[in-house]
Amino acid sequence: xxxxxIPYEEKAELLKAxxxxxxxxxxxxxxxxGCRNVTCMERNTGQSQSCISQHLAKLKATGVVRAVxxxxxxxxxxxDPGVGAVVAALLGEREEDYHSEL
Numbered sequence: 001x002x003x004x005x006i007p008y009e010e011k012a013e014l015l016k017a018x019x020x021x022x023x024x025x026x027x028x029x030x031x032x033x034g035c036r037n038v039t040c041m042e043r044n045t046g047q048s049q050s051c052i053s054q055h056l057a058k059l060k061a062t063g064v065v066r067a068v069x070x071x072x073x074x075x076x077x078x079x080d081p082g083v084g085a086v087v088a089a090l091l092g093e094r095e096e097d098y099h100s101e102l
Contacts (some may be wrong), residue, residue: 031098
């Protein structure tokens with residue numbers, strides 16, 4: 001079946017990026033709470049800064065999140081507006097309950 005215009009490879013990369021429990025948790029946290037820094041993610045996940053940074057690098061490389069610098073701090077936010085629908089479907093949540101600043 002040939003479906004021109006459907007970016008299967010791009011969508012598969014999104015699913016791969018979300019296919020780790022910590023990355024999924026980070027993305028859900030960003031969707032629920034908006035822009036956040038690594039220190040806050042450390043507190044909420046119990047994971048180390050280096051572990052979170054590695055996962056954020058993967059999410060950033062696939063275009064799921066973007067980094068925004070504010071002075072000395074770096075904050076992360078959702079970059080792909082389609083991520084909310086995917087995460088909501090996976091977790092049985094309502095996309096409308098997520099932070100709407102995309």
